[in-house]
Structure formats: C-alpha cells, structure tokens
Amino acid sequence: MSVKETNRKIRAMLMVMIVSAILVSANIVYTMTTHHHLWSGQDVLNSQIRSSIVNTSVEASRGNIYDRNGNIIAQEIPAYTIVAYLDDSLVDENGDPDYVSDPEKTARELKKLLPDIDEKQVAEILKKAIRNEQMQTELGTGTKRLDKSVMEEIRKANIPGIGFVEATKREYPSSPFASNLIGFAAYDEDEQKIAGKLGLEESLDDYLSGEDGRIQYQQMVDGSLLPGTLNVYKEAVDGDDVILTIDSNLQSIVETQLQATIAQNNAQSAWAIVVECETGKILAWGSYPTFDQNHPTEIPTYQNALSQMNLEPGSVMKPFVYATAIDTGVYPAGQSYTAGSFTYTQNGAGKIIRVANGTDTGYPVINDALGENFGVITFEQGLAFSSNIAICELLANYVNYDQFSSYLDKFGFYQYVDIPFVPEQQGVKNIQSASDYLSTGFGQASSLTILQLVQAYTAIFNDGKMMKPYVVDEIVNPHTNQVVEKY
The missing domain is CATH 3.40.710.10 (DD-peptidase/beta-lactamase superfamily)
Structure with a gap:
C-alpha cells in the first residue's frame, strides 16, 4: 500500500471521528439549551421521563398446536396485566390525580371487577410500594394476564392510577379438548415466560417455546418506552408449530359421548381412543373426568389414562x-x-x-x-x-x-x-x-395399557400388519413452513 493511499485512509477515519464527536457534542448542547432530546424530541424535564435503564427479555411467541385439518387447538392471545402507578406527579388531561393515593379504595374498586382477588393483599402490595417510593407496581395473583374483555371493564371503571401492560396467555378455543393428552401451558413466574405444565404442552416445550430475545431501553414513569432509546441485543426466535393427527370433529364427538356415558351410567371414569388402523394415526383421544385447559385450577388426575393407567382389560x-x-x-x-x-x-x-x-x-x-x-x-x-x-x-x-x-x-x-x-x-x-x-x-x-391394546388391534384390522400409534404428525417452523420433524 502506498503512502498516499495510507494517508487518505487515515484522513477518512479522522473525519468520521470528528463528525461523530460533533454530533455527540451537538446533542449535549441541544439538550442543555432546549431541554429536549435531539433524536426523540422528548422534554428531559418532563416528569413523565425517568432516567432508569431497563434490561429485559423479549418473550418469544409460543408455537400453535393444530389438528390434522389446520384447526387451532392451542394458541397465544393478547392478555393484560394490571399496573398501579404511584408517582404523585402524574395527572390526567383534566389535571386530576392519575396515581394511586388510597390503597384500600383502589383494592375495593378492583375487587368489584375481579371477585377472585384478595382485597387485603392488593391493598398491602400498594402500601408497601408507596412506602418504598416505587413509581409503579404489579398487584399479584388474579390481576395478571387478564382477558381483553376484563381489561376493558376495568378501564371503563376509570380507577385512578390503574393501567395495563400487554402480555400474552395460552388459549384453548375448544377446551376441554383431549385435556390430559394436550395438557396446558401457563405463565411460570420463575422462568418469566409461558411454559408447558402438562401433556404435550410440557413434553414439546423445547419446540413450542422458542428462544427469548434481549433488549435495553430507557423507561418513562408510566412504564412505556422512551422513543429513540431501544437497543436490541438478541432477536427473539418464535417457537415451532405442532401439527397433530387428531381430528377436531371426531374429538368433539368423543368428548360429548364420554360426558354422556359418565352421566347416564353414574360412572366415575371413561376413556375412548380412535385410531386409523392402516397408519397408526390417533384421530381422537379422550378421558373423563376432564378439566378446562383455559382455567386449570381443578385437575382430577395428572395421569394420562390411555397410556399411563395399567388395567386388566x-x-x-x-x-x-x-x-x-x-x-x-x-x-x-x-x-x-x-x-x-x-x-x-x-x-x-x-x-x-x-x-x-x-x-x-x-x-x-x-x-x-x-x-x-x-x-x-x-x-x-x-x-x-x-x-x-x-x-x-x-x-x-x-x-x-x-x-x-x-x-x-x-x-x-x-x-x-x-x-x-x-x-x-x-x-x-x-x-x-x-x-x-x-x-x-x-x-x-x-x-x-389401552394404548398397547389399540396398537395390537391394528394388526387384527390391518391384515396382520401392526402399526405404532402416534399423535404428533409434524413440527413446523411457522415463518418458513419448513418441516423441523416428521413422524
């Protein structure tokens, strides 16, 4: 490399450094004289802005579970968590206080709309947060990941200082739907994400959950992002979708008939499985008593009766x-x-x-x-x-x-x-x-087990060729439609 070319590169590097220094200095001078951020335009003296830097994870979207015809069995939907704002400088457009000033009254008003919450516990959370001079706080059990309709009812009540942060929750549109087979996923406080807790939701968690991302940003008092301050350190990778062999129409019939069988015979339990003998595909899988996957508070048994219950057939x-x-x-x-x-x-x-x-x-x-x-x-x-x-x-x-x-x-x-x-x-x-x-x-x-019995019967009804029953057909990347695993 010639001396002339080397000097040219050095001059170019110096020019970049000088321009960068000028921009940084201009930003500082501009902010000092106008009290506004150069890039975001935000007023630095605005009481809504605070200097805290937030490092947090970005939750990857959990993959959906589908039946053989593309009908959704499990999906993520928007949900809302209540946040109480405590900064006494907050006011609404009319100049009225927009923060929690009376913890007991706030807890009482929320109790009217959320009857399952512990009113005293909510009040204590608010009092403790105020004593600790917190700007905001969540309110604990029963106030997280609420349905949109519930959120809208609370918002209509116009309770001072009560706002929401958007999150997600797991939804099962046809629940109960093969509840002990599909299982359920719920928010895990330790992992800080939705995680599988039972059934396929748990055993397929590595595929469904994806990988969370990491971001850093400056936060405003109300918890929102200060524009121009977001840095993405790691992109979130969404979870894979799972396609089952289950047929929703047959599953619906099985669920209805099992429920009727229990009622008509005053039975304690009943099970049914439908298998395509030529392929081993499981088309329906049900056991009763069952549970609501959207509200899994009372689960009769954690055992999957068709595959985990030993019985004399x-x-x-x-x-x-x-x-x-x-x-x-x-x-x-x-x-x-x-x-x-x-x-x-x-x-x-x-x-x-x-x-x-x-x-x-x-x-x-x-x-x-x-x-x-x-x-x-x-x-x-x-x-x-x-x-x-x-x-x-x-x-x-x-x-x-x-x-x-x-x-x-x-x-x-x-x-x-x-x-x-x-x-x-x-x-x-x-x-x-x-x-x-x-x-x-x-x-x-x-x-x-019933599953062993079903496998054996495929030989009798399939000209002596026994087929292994299976319920997971394939696992697919939702963005590329690439098949990750095929069974």
Whole structure:
C-alpha cells in the first residue's frame, strides 16, 4: 500500500471521528439549551421521563398446536396485566390525580371487577410500594394476564392510577379438548415466560417455546418506552408449530359421548381412543373426568389414562388368543366344546388338563361371565358369545405356553409402545401359574395399557400388519413452513 493511499485512509477515519464527536457534542448542547432530546424530541424535564435503564427479555411467541385439518387447538392471545402507578406527579388531561393515593379504595374498586382477588393483599402490595417510593407496581395473583374483555371493564371503571401492560396467555378455543393428552401451558413466574405444565404442552416445550430475545431501553414513569432509546441485543426466535393427527370433529364427538356415558351410567371414569388402523394415526383421544385447559385450577388426575393407567382389560383380550391359534396353525375351525365351567388340574409335565365339573383339584374353577352356560357350541360361537371357557380350551389343548407368551410379546403387550412425546406405563405380564396363564387369555391376571391394546388391534384390522400409534404428525417452523420433524 502506498503512502498516499495510507494517508487518505487515515484522513477518512479522522473525519468520521470528528463528525461523530460533533454530533455527540451537538446533542449535549441541544439538550442543555432546549431541554429536549435531539433524536426523540422528548422534554428531559418532563416528569413523565425517568432516567432508569431497563434490561429485559423479549418473550418469544409460543408455537400453535393444530389438528390434522389446520384447526387451532392451542394458541397465544393478547392478555393484560394490571399496573398501579404511584408517582404523585402524574395527572390526567383534566389535571386530576392519575396515581394511586388510597390503597384500600383502589383494592375495593378492583375487587368489584375481579371477585377472585384478595382485597387485603392488593391493598398491602400498594402500601408497601408507596412506602418504598416505587413509581409503579404489579398487584399479584388474579390481576395478571387478564382477558381483553376484563381489561376493558376495568378501564371503563376509570380507577385512578390503574393501567395495563400487554402480555400474552395460552388459549384453548375448544377446551376441554383431549385435556390430559394436550395438557396446558401457563405463565411460570420463575422462568418469566409461558411454559408447558402438562401433556404435550410440557413434553414439546423445547419446540413450542422458542428462544427469548434481549433488549435495553430507557423507561418513562408510566412504564412505556422512551422513543429513540431501544437497543436490541438478541432477536427473539418464535417457537415451532405442532401439527397433530387428531381430528377436531371426531374429538368433539368423543368428548360429548364420554360426558354422556359418565352421566347416564353414574360412572366415575371413561376413556375412548380412535385410531386409523392402516397408519397408526390417533384421530381422537379422550378421558373423563376432564378439566378446562383455559382455567386449570381443578385437575382430577395428572395421569394420562390411555397410556399411563395399567388395567386388566377383560374380554377384549380374547381375539388375541384366537389370533395366536390361527397364526400358529392350531385353531380348531368348526369344532365344538362344552361351555359353562372349566375345572382343571395339571399333570407332572405342567400341562393343563380339564376334568369333570365338581372335581376338587385345588385350582379355582373358571366360569363364563354372569353364570352363563351356552352348552356345546363351536369355537366361532365361543368368540361371538365372549366365552371364557373357549379361551381356556384353546390355551389348554391347542396353543401352548411358549406360543402364547411369544405372541403376547409380538403384539406389544406389557412393553412401551414408544409413542413420541406421550408418557407411558409398561403393564405387568403375569402368566407363570396355570390360573394366571388362563386368566390372562380373557383379560385378567395381567395388566396393560389401552394404548398397547389399540396398537395390537391394528394388526387384527390391518391384515396382520401392526402399526405404532402416534399423535404428533409434524413440527413446523411457522415463518418458513419448513418441516423441523416428521413422524
């Protein structure tokens, strides 16, 4: 590089430094003489301006949850938090005080519009803030993240010193909607953001929550931004959207029918799941009693009944004994057996042997449900009538222990389905004794989950091809529509 060119670059750098110094000096001189900021035009002597510098986070927008048809299941909507202004220099356009001067009266007026708040606690918060010479304060439980309609009612009341800061809250437009599956998200005071608290909202939180940004600005007395003072240090990155396999129309039907089932049968609980057998897509998932995701104050259970509750399923296990017999080539098609009661013992090799009814063997007698006796019927009729004795005959004389045990494993019973983002239990395989071996065939002795049962049935209704049930279809970037994950 030549000396001439070097000198030219040095002169240019000096010129930039001189111009910058002139601008800074001009700003200082202008502000001192006019009492206004050069860039913002704000009056520096205005009592509304204070010199505090605010460093804060910018909350990323939480991603939406959609059903398979693009209907919104969960979304963020505007919400409003009450702020009380305490600076006694604040006045409205008529010159009247626009700050809280009477904490008890303010708390009393708010109580009329927010019946769930603690009036005494609100008054104490205000008194403490005034003693500490705070310019403003929030008012605690029941005054944060209010709906727009509530905010407007409070604003109409024109309570001196009461204002609002805009925030967001999680909304579930069709709640209750698969409440224990979807779960809910709420504002977390420790994390200072909306966070998943239950269900998919919690297990998918890393995708939905995004990354908060960071900003710095000078604040005015009323909490607003002083124009021209905003610095963005880190842009917020919004959360991803989640698209489920759930069909809102089917889910609505399931919710209605479960509610009706509870009422008509005076039942304590009920569950239902709808699965597309060819794909494993879960189209509806419901359990009752349920809860309102928009106001999750009373949650009957934190357990997801369809995937976390181990139960003895009963007669819905019988088709799997028939399937095992058919698939291993031992099914006695068209043959008959005697229903009613099954009295049995074991020989020295452990084989189960049926003996005459009334024989004392030391093993419990197995009967058909409700004391039914269908007489001599075919095995096909035995399945149609849901006969326990048909199962005992098949497991004692046709299917052997190893075959049945192997097929229970092949059907996925007593093991995790491994469905993404859904918590599960394994269940208990209990077929060691003769009694438990037979009882497992008609849905007793061993326990499993409804989700395992549904997965196994996809094999029966899908020509032997078992499909893993799943509920999260894909995760998508809301701004680029790029698929982040596909299931």
